[in-house]
Amino acid sequence: MVNAAASVDESRTRDRLLRVVSQEGPVSITALVDRLGLTETAVRRHVDNLHAEGLVLARDAAGPRRRGRPAKEWVLTDAGHRALASDYDDLAGEALRFLRRTGGESAVQAFAEERVAHLEARLAGRLEHAGDDARSRADALVDALNTEGYSASARPVGTPGGPAALTGVQLCQGHCPVQHVATEFPELCEAETEAFSRLLGVHVQRLATLAHGDHVCTTFVPTPTERPSR
Template structure:
């Protein structure tokens, strides 16, 4: 590496780290990014400004309950261009292949392919989750780790009681990146197959609330869990699961 080029290379790598962190944790504030990445606030703000200018991220004003004192805080999420920047060219090739498969053999063939593909992931994850035990929250934690390992930038957080006022709480499972987002936009069978696999792996009926393929900034799945199953130290907020 040319010594004169080193600062630019390091700057580019740091920008990529910021973009990846927003993919994994968005909506996320500049302060949270600085803490998570071990960067100074001015450095994070500089990268955020560059990413906004490049139209790879967009900012959103946090709701009142999530702000500190002073002016309204902004949180950042990936834009459509940002998601595409993290996508592989193989995703576009896969979409072309799926169109050909649908034309030659019908939509049912695409659905069976999606189920087979997700089935391979499910089979690999099943042993890990089985070793975790029956507690839903613990199984979600293992699933998050497995999904992140496979490039889905997953995370989870507890959410509060549903509007019914019953004792049921839940966990919101999020995926900040989808390796097949472009294909899933045209072929929702991939999202459906994944949701069904989550239900089987976790042993509860999960509900898909949002998807990257439909234009949301993150894939969100609600996993119901009894109050006693909520991870220790986590206090669910009052509101129910939202998109």
């Protein structure tokens, strides 16, 4: 029980520190000590852990330099900002529920399509040189999604050969910035799936989603196989 309580306290302190860096960064260790009411040793330990996770980044402090070790100030990385995104889930959910009450389901659908259109435009620019091959485009999409923080990967599935063979690529996403909101509003997932189809030039099928409790979002991308010549 003591260990569980300590773990909760550690998690809360970690979240508080991330929030302060987000609001006030670049921020020094001294300033974090003052804001959080912790010892310098404790703050440095948390900052070191966050830095190891890639959530915060050190910068040289502004102003005149003093003797000794250069002063550092801390800011959030892109991954750190994404780690805080869940704090806005409740607000996003409220906004979409209001939109549904006042504009109906079509308004939610329109929002989902407009939101994913911006993502699609960014991804399309990174797929320009991938060619027409579905597998090559899927690999390029994985790279593009990773730059957006989706923790994507892809692997071939199926057995080539035979008239009924179904081959393709299994595209997985280990992170989704709207995971919790999409649980209530599946339109967000549906719009993203349609965008993948347009980007890849084939009809893809969403097999699993984080929003539905699966450990990853999984999308099947069919890849045409050459039929043997007669």
